[in-house]
Amino acid sequence: MTTIGQDIEYAVKLLRAGEVVGIPTETVYGLAGNAFDPSAVAKIFQVKQRPSFDPLIVHTSSLDKVEKFVSEVPEKAYKLAHEFCPGPLTMLLPKLPVIPDLVTSGLPRVAIRIPNHPLAIELLNALEFPLTAPSANPFGYISPTSAKHVHDQLKDKIPYILDGGSCKIGIESTIVGFEKDKTIIYRLGGITVDTIKKVIGEVSVNTHSASNPSAPGLLKSHYSPRKKVVLGNPNSLIDTYPHLKIGVLSFQSTFNQIPEDHQFMLSGEGNLEEAAQNLFAALRRLDNLPIDIIIAEIFPKKGLGLAINDRLKRAAAE
Numbered sequence: 001m002t003t004i005g006q007d008i009e010y011a012v013k014l015l016r017a018g019e020v021v022g023i024p025t026e027t028v029y030g031l032a033g034n035a036f037d038p039s040a041v042a043k044i045f046q047v048k049q050r051p052s053f054d055p056l057i058v059h060t061s062s063l064d065k066v067e068k069f070v071s072e073v074p075e076k077a078y079k080l081a082h083e084f085c086p087g088p089l090t091m092l093l094p095k096l097p098v099i100p101d102l103v104t105s106g107l108p109r110v111a112i113r114i115p116n117h118p119l120a121i122e123l124l125n126a127l128e129f130p131l132t133a134p135s136a137n138p139f140g141y142i143s144p145t146s147a148k149h150v151h152d153q154l155k156d157k158i159p160y161i162l163d164g165g166s167c168k169i170g171i172e173s174t175i176v177g178f179e180k181d182k183t184i185i186y187r188l189g190g191i192t193v194d195t196i197k198k199v200i201g202e203v204s205v206n207t208h209s210a211s212n213p214s215a216p217g218l219l220k221s222h223y224s225p226r227k228k229v230v231l232g233n234p235n236s237l238i239d240t241y242p243h244l245k246i247g248v249l250s251f252q253s254t255f256n257q258i259p260e261d262h263q264f265m266l267s268g269e270g271n272l273e274e275a276a277q278n279l280f281a282a283l284r285r286l287d288n289l290p291i292d293i294i295i296a297e298i299f300p301k302k303g304l305g306l307a308i309n310d311r312l313k314r315a316a317a318e
């Protein structure tokens, strides 16, 4: 049986024993294990049913510790770290042998993140090893933003979920890598492209979809409800499906043609931060309604709207 609580000492005990534990972060909940212990890492892949070609992020509590896991931290990485760590930023850095190959799926770089959540930080400070953690959803499904979401899907597979409330950011971290002089964003996330540009200048964005193992993290279909998702302008899409029961996910509009309880408006005030925070919980609720199809609106193509559209596109991919 899985228990849910706020007992850091219990989580520490389980993690030291090689168990995996659900943990809160400011972005989404993670499924955490000892990053130095290949058998704990293998357990994460197994519980999540994640293919071993898709590498994991290593979480730690300070920049000093990061330096023990990687061989080099470029100047731009320091700049970003000083600005955004702890926070929803993940950096790909050349790994040292102390990080098992299983964590990086054999890749030479390791993804590192310092999460900004009081319970996660307290937990990481109490441990003598970093925690590797993917989002705590079964592979391909919507990421969890509450302890209940984790419990709904992974109960009986993990002993404990540390409950840190609802995630404040609501979408995953932004993933950044460095190649020679170039900075590349591989996943849009909680820190916007423009915010990153303000700190280090020009960056390129390379989040194109792929369904092959050589491009981990960019799987075309991901964040997917069981229900079919179509993305576009709800007003015109609603008429396209006259015989289906429709649910709608929108930014700040409601639609008279659809029953009120089948609509989820993410931010009445048109605030993209608020919309991101509500996104995954709304998708989960829509997925559990007696409807045939989810129609999702395209969000404004700026700020966090870009990351929201990225998640919706992958949710809609076959």
Ligand code: TXA
Residues within 6 Å of the ligand: 025, 027, 028, 029, 030, 031, 054, 055, 056, 057, 088, 090, 092, 104, 107, 109, 110, 111, 113, 115, 133, 134, 135, 136, 171, 172, 173, 175, 216, 217, 218
């Ligand atoms: O906000 C987050 O980043 C959350 C919380 C729990 O920290 N974690 C998360 O992990 O989203 P996950 O495993 O669901 O997504 C991590 C992404 C994957 O798409 C993976 O392919 C990519 O990061 N990734 C991890 N290590 C990598 C590496 N060494 N090289 C390239 N991509 C990597």
Ligand code: MG
Residues within 6 Å of the ligand: 134, 135, 143
């Ligand atoms: Mg994930």
